[in-house]
Amino acid sequence: MSDSLACPLCFEVFAADAGAAFALHVASCASASPSPPASPSSVAPPAHCARCYHVYTAGALPHEISFHEHECARRQRNGAAAAAAAAARAAAAPPSVTLFPSSCFLCGNGGRGLLHCGGSCARAAHQHCVDKLQAPVVGQPLSAAEKKQAAERWKCAQCLRGLHRCQRCGFLGHESNGMKKCSVLDCGYHFHAQCLPDAAQDEGVHAGFVCPRHTCATCGAQETDMRRCKSCSVCHHMTHFRCPRGAGQAGGATASGGLDPTNLFVCPRHDDETSTSPTSSPDASNSLRLRLAAGDVVLILEFNNALLPPTAKTAAPDAANHWGVVTSAEETEPHGHGNQLLSVRMFADDNVLVVPNQYALRVALASDFPRPVDLIRHCLQRHAMVELQLRQMEHNVDDTDAKRILNTSNATFAARLKALGVTEAQARGDAELGLARWRRFQALPEPRHYDGLGDSAPSYLYVDTR
Numbered sequence: 199m200s201d202s203l204a205c206p207l208c209f210e211v212f213a214a215d216a217g218a219a220f221a222l223h224v225a226s227c228a229s230a231s232p233s234p235p236a237s238p239s240s241v242a243p244p245a246h247c248a249r250c251y252h253v254y255t256a257g258a259l260p261h262e263i264s265f266h267e268h269e270c271a272r273r274q275r276n277g278a279a280a281a282a283a284a285a286a287r288a289a290a291a292p293p294s295v296t297l298f299p300s301s302c303f304l305c306g307n308g309g310r311g312l313l314h315c316g317g318s319c320a321r322a323a324h325q326h327c328v329d330k331l332q333a334p335v336v337g338q339p340l341s342a343a344e345k346k347q348a349a350e351r352w353k354c355a356q357c358l359r360g361l362h363r364c365q366r367c368g369f370l371g372h373e374s375n376g377m378k379k380c381s382v383l384d385c386g387y388h389f390h391a392q393c394l395p396d397a398a399q400d401e402g403v404h405a406g407f408v409c410p411r412h413t414c415a416t417c418g419a420q421e422t423d424m425r426r427c428k429s430c431s432v433c434h435h436m437t438h439f440r441c442p443r444g445a446g447q448a449g450g451a452t453a454s455g456g457l458d459p460t461n462l463f464v465c466p467r468h469d470d471e472t473s474t475s476p477t478s479s480p481d482a483s484n485s486l487r488l489r490l491a492a493g494d495v496v497l498i499l500e501f502n503n504a505l506l507p508p509t510a511k512t513a514a515p516d517a518a519n520h521w522g523v524v525t526s527a528e529e530t531e532p533h534g535h536g537n538q539l540l541s542v543r544m545f546a547d548d549n550v551l552v553v554p555n556q557y558a559l560r561v562a563l564a565s566d567f568p569r570p571v572d573l574i575r576h577c578l579q580r581h582a583m584v585e586l587q588l589r590q591m592e593h594n595v596d597d598t599d600a601k602r603i604l605n606t607s608n609a610t611f612a613a614r615l616k617a618l619g620v621t622e623a624q625a626r627g628d629a630e631l632g633l634a635r636w637r638r639f640q641a642l643p644e645p646r647h648y649d650g651l652g653d654s655a656p657s658y659l660y661v662d663t664r
Contacts, residue, residue: 203268206261217272224265249274302327303354304529313349317357318379320386328352355539356530361554363530365409366393380409382422387411417441430465490540490555493564494524495577498542499557506544506551513546514609516602518588521545521561521581521610545574548613571618574611575628582607582632583639590640604629 203212203220212220243263246253249270254263301308304327312322340348356362360373365387371377376391387409411429413420416437421427429436490496498506498520510520522542530539538555561580567573585603589595595603608615608625615625 203264206264220268221265224261304328313352315354315357316351317353318373318386319354319357319362319388320384321354323354325349354530355528359539359552361539362388364388364390364393365411366390378407380411381406382408382412382424384424385409385411411436414438414441435465490524490527490538490558490560492524492526494560495521495562495564495573496524496540496542496558497521497561498544498551498553499559507547507549509547509549510544510551513612514606516606517546517610518585521577522551523564523614524558525550527555543614545577545611545614546609548617571620574614574618574620575624578607578611578615578625578628579632579635581610582629583636586633586636587639600633604633607632 201214203214203216204210205212205220205224207224210223212223243258243260244254247267247270249267252266252270254266300312301322302312302324303321304323307324309324311325313325313328315321315323362371362373362377362379364371364377366389371388371390373379373388377388378391378394380387380389389409408420408422412422412424412427414427414437415435419438419441421436421438426440427436427438506520514520522544524540525543526541528539528541540553540555540558542551542553542558543549544551562573562577564570564573567576582604585607586595586600589599589603604626607629608622611625
């Protein structure tokens with residue numbers, strides 16, 4: 199490109215970087231167009247721009263063509279400078295990567311069009327898997343635009359409630375109560391503060407906490423750029439694609455020398471993992487969780503009954519433990535390998551409590567009884583036995599104590615008994631049947647068998663959550 203530009207009307211010479219001044223001059227130049235000083239004017243005008251390939255209209259004036267070419271050159275110069283600046287900013291910026299897994303955390307299968315959780319867990323799920331857990335939409339169906347907006351705002355059940363699974367112990371915890379989130383972008387791992395080494399429990403390092411997932415199992419170096427690693431999506435096992443300390447090459451390198459694009463995988467230690475062999479994974483706490491379903495009667499497990507609504511405690515303040523029925527069980531992990539969120543309708547006050555399944559112990563199955571009233575009367579008998587057994591462990595239970603304890607059991611089931619139309623006399627009779635069963639149980643020689651039927655005593659017979 200020449201170092202100067204000439205006006206096509208008056209042939210005034212401008213510097214090549216004159217920019218807007220040259221354009222303004224050409225647009226306002228009113229001089230009569232004299233004969234060109236040299237032969238180039240006799241050459242036919244170009245049919246298109248050599249830079250952007252814009253095709254000129256037939257009869258385009260020379261000054262219009264010159265103006266277009268000048269502006270095109272100026273835009274290209276400015277665009278190249280902007281691109282260079284953007285590249286420099288990108289090189290200086292910290293690494294950014296979105297590594298959502300390519301499999302649904304609810305069913306464990308892959309697929310396209312996964313919903314990405316808008317919370318902090320960095321997980322994905324199938325739309326139809328999410329729909330199974332939600333109530334049907336009432337009213338007019340959503341439009342395509344509304345569905346897209348809902349998908350962009352979607353959060354999983356755990357993030358919506360501020361609950362997260364600890365990668366060390368496997369149990370849930372609340373983000374406002376001792377749960378630490380890894381600060382690495384799109385990691386999504388959370389840990390209980392007490393599950394971390396002493397050095398990582400310092401509250402002052404919470405914001406910059408880097409979890410064990412980002413320490414290479416091969417060379418021991420910390421790596422926070424997840425694009426350079428292969429990380430297990432089940433545990434916190436990670437290896438570099440290429441270890442910087444020369445400790446060898448991970449299995450992610452391809453034969454052509456490139457890097458395996460799969461940053462998230464399931465490491466071999468989980469290949470044979472089943473529900474009957476939970477210790478093959480660091481998450482051995484799966485063995486402490488029961489898979490529960492709607493209709494199961496459960497005992498709420500929490501010291502001091504801290505999870506119970508105040509109305510339940512008020513209804514039966516002397517109860518050693520409280521029971522309720524599961525109304526819904528919402529999966530929050532792949533089937534059989536993680537947590538559920540349970541909605542439990544408490545028998546004492548008929549309020550619904552939402553708790554993780556590790557805080558619930560099954561005590562009866564609704565499918566074992568033909569009618570709901572038969573189930574509740576059976577549970578009342580067993581609850582009376584539990585209350586009597588726990589008081590017996592403290593001191594001998596006399597007749598006065600027994601009467602007071604039976605009243606406590608009736609109060610613990612008050613709302614449900616009323617809903618089913620069970621009279622006070624019937625409830626008192628069921629509780630007295632529990633007292634009779636418990637006395638027969640106490641009369642058995644050691645080691646005792648539950649009800650004298652040869653069955654081991656159920657674990658809930660000894661659970662005290664006061």
